[in-house]
Amino acid sequence: MAGVEFVTGRAGAGASAAILEAVAPRHPGALTRIALIGNPNSGKTSLFNQLTGLNQKVGNFPGVTVDRKTGVSQLTPQLRAEIIDLPGTYSLYPKSLDEKVITDLLYDRTSEQYPDFVVVTADASNLRRNLLLFTQLADLGLPAVLALNMMDVAAQHGVNIDITALQQELGVPIIPMNARKGIGIAALKIVMAQMLDAPATHFYEIEDELLPMIRQIRYYFNLHNDYLALHYAHQYRQISFLSPDDRAYIGELVQQYGFEATPRQAQETIARYASINDILLNTVSVTRTERNEPYSNRLDKVLTHKVWGYLIFLGVLFLMFQAVFAWASYPMELIDQGVAWINSLIQTNFDGPLINLLTEGVLAGLGGVLIFIPQIALLFAFIAVLEETGYMARVTFMMDRIMRKFGLNGKSVVPLISGVACAVPAIMSARTIENWKDRMITIFVTPLMSCSARIPVYTVLIGLVVPDQPVLGIFNLRGFALMGLYLLGFVAAVLSAWAMKLLMKTKERSYFIMEFPVYRWPRWKNVGITIVEKVKAFVFQAGKVILAISILLWVLASYGPANELEQAEQRAKTEGKAKGFTAAEIDSHVASEKLESSYAGHFGHLIEPAIRPLGFDWKIGISLLTSFAAREVFVGTMSTIYSVGQDADQQTVQQKLASEKDANGQPFFTPARSFSLLVFYVFAMQCMSTLAATYRETKGWKWPVMQLLYMTGLAYFSALLVYQLMK
Template structure:
């Protein structure tokens, strides 16, 4: 039995006889070895990626597609560094979704610049039979490989004993027993990875004789290195992205000529592979049931996925999460807000001039609109990461499937909807796992209605402005209750919009939902920390750049106007001040207010004001609505900049600036009616150019993004109008 405490350093096995042809790697040896991580979902691949790369990661897209591509640099030994590619999870090389298709496109094209030098296949040691199916397919492609035998602790708990030496001999590759969550076995894996393995693996499946003529013609035509890869070309030529129309036509003619039936052949192959896998496991694995009781995870599932208690527990978890986001983040947010205000005050006290105004009212005010929300962003993603790490999030998707189907959504739609609480862009990308066209379109359409993290700045500022910071029932924070209510409003609007689309869109396709439950585990705090740092960095360096840039542009628009409009406004303000006998301080504020109103920004806001006045909004809010189309979170940076221009420098925080704003009658402008009207508008409005862009890419046209924009903007306007007219 392999014990994790005494993991040996495993070297590459001796060459094993193989029917898989071996040819040199098509690329010259790179400066960095490129290693791909491949494995089933829930096999610990992400944990291993985090252990190998730490914080040295970046997220982009695979070439030509909008599927997340995580890469990182790993220091294997003092002399060797490698680039690690974390591929999407898959059960087989026969893809069923677009993210799985990314894997086959990468591994079928040896001429691609992204082709890996070798692969690390992560498998769940407690379920080797299912996990080894993918490994045998990769082996038959002739890919040099290492088997990361992960979750050995779980295998031991289930009484699964694995003979590592025997398994290594049967598979013909290095086998490293691991517990990636705790970092056990990572050092041994790095040593093996640094050896630049080039030896081919053994063969696990041979195509039948009658297929060989077709396979050899495909292999010769495309200059392929083995028969199994040529067989996959026959199976999937319609979906291999790098093939030309002429190449697809050639394969199609061969398939028709030889009467090739993909479904029947795939079934035959799968049966043959499992027969071979069973032989391997019979020699290398023994199982002794050391526990008679039901596994602990199943006991928990009886409660956490119960038809009644499961939902109550889930909503309780959400409620506590939003309570914590408000309560715990308030102190660091106040410190950041006051610190930014103090820096501005010190600069304005000691220096003067247009560049100083640009620095304080534009750059620093915009920067404050970014930094102040780091505590809340960090807390939100910390909770989400913990729920995913423990395995609870998978149960949530299972429970919500029961509800989703009644509203015309696939069970797999739950993942994009829940991900939409973080950001709509990757959430919409994740809808690629939904095979049914109708379910996928509905999911893409309604996902932006889920309140994403970009809305948090708007929600928190306005909620803190008009909702008292007091306890409900002596325990719950009232502001947290309102915040959760806004999230629930977005969720309800999403599912009822989905129901409407279900009735409008007609299709005969059937949908299904299959999900494997991972066992419950304590979260690995290192992985949680990496997730928090990644998300905060994304917010600060991506959203932050947009916010600061727009803040600077707004300052310029708010500080200058057409012709001599600002000079005339100043003269008129001075005359009015004399007539009304205003104090010098009141005179300065009056001049600044008049100049702002006659600036370029004021003209834009005035143009929009007639359309938004029924909602309770003025021209200043109109400016914020326009800039928010770049990104919703820009709203706070915009109002911070707009209300910095023309107000007393002693008005330090964003909340103080808004609270000090007066209407034409001298009363507080941001009344509860206006604040809630604005909150409801931001719950529904499609104000995110990135979301529209990704919908365009996913649907391959402007039809659906334009429908989204019109529908959500109309819904926001009507809802906001009703709220303001009822509560004013």
């Protein structure tokens, strides 16, 4: 590109102010807007992290539910720029919702989001494939810089690139770099600061027979070049900012000229690769420096083996779950104790309704948010390491054939397995699935996997009705029952995904295209940024919803109509003294009576007719209501209702529940009622954290509401069937 000097060393401090102002934002008063675009596994995310560090945020593209990562980078002391991290794509003919937002952004030059120029990341070890996207962007007339990434990998493969010759062939500045280690970042910043508004070299000639149609589209929409008009003809049905009249106009032209998009795309791709081959023939040479197979290929023979590959993956999962279950327990206990200590400190020194709201509502809800942070951080640390090393791509490849039969794809395995620990980070990890339909199905069915929050419920109820006896000498019958509940959730998730596959109609076809990146050591800076980003997203997005509902539940359980709570308290104290209760038992009895008289208690009596066919009474109804904050709250609520102090251990809870009698004097928690309740909790949503995460990932209430209704309905009718058959 004329007027731009190629920079390979450190950023020169003597760059003039005139040059630094060469790139003026298209919108006065705004930062220069730079878009990062490239193939998957080309190092685009590493480059984004190097340019922005922690100075980044996640929003969404206007009108769609795809994340939009942006950050601010200080290019020079005088110039700052907004960096937009676009989803990875192989070409400008989109195959997924993530790729579609790229074309919507780059086709509309009048948009406020339109970039001033783009930085194209390319894998230097595979230039032929990476340059296809670059040539398309160049023909759109976008000013560009080519970040030639992974130069170290190219050298290892014996790939030698004449940077000067390639720069002349392509007509754009080229920066050789290693984004993972930060090599070349300073040079890239200076070149971006010096970018001039000049088009790149032209690569593709449109056939003469198409020009009449192309020119009509170009002048009708006031487009700046023929190639952009050609893309309008290819994709007018999918371009979101076109009006129905605009689409109808292009549709008539396409029909009039007999334009067929698919054959034309194939013809264009072949022509582009021919041009790319000519360029690379003059600029790239390959010398084989390795006699043996590349190291990655040797590892793949083991890690993707039909037998050993799955066994190794199970071992990795065991380590990950051990971390999430065991390692996270210590910081979770510290957070829990810290919140409890703050609560105790406030309650000791202050009193009153507002203090109760603060301690039992706000701080309790805040604790319910913060306590998930260790699990989220550890889970995404493992996922980030697996992705950075290149192993996650192999896992998705192995699992794709199995998952696809049920409407999912290989990348769905990570959220589903993660759901055994906690559905919240599991749903957040589903964003790696490119296909919109597969991603929505995965998010929808993931909560059916039994998470760790269900364990207290399972343990208490199984202890009531399943004998503690050995099976085959080394196994325990209760262990088999617990495993059966987990398998029941997994089967429900898989079958639900299969049903959604049949019901959801979309024109978007599900492809699984996966390029194996080479194995490499993770960059811990990128891992750390990923952890911070995920934790922030949970705390500030899902956390707000959790906190609000926690306060609402506290109000419902703490207040009642008129003077009913005071009357219930006096009645309970009188009964307790008459029956010779200890002070602790009287306090517990008072808590139970006040809960029954609260708005939550009235709601429990209100829904009792609906849940009675399941074998439940109003007390269980209250537990169902309060456990919506978190499933494990069920045990604490049952403890209060059945006159067991919150400090009581689990066995005492089981003893009290076992001694509960029905109206006929018979044990209340029969096998029929207990298994009905167990099945209900296997399928029921009962977790506002999960709904908040679904809302965060889908950018709306449609999917969370559908999820809640479906899982509640499935839980209700399954529990109804179990109780009616067993009673």
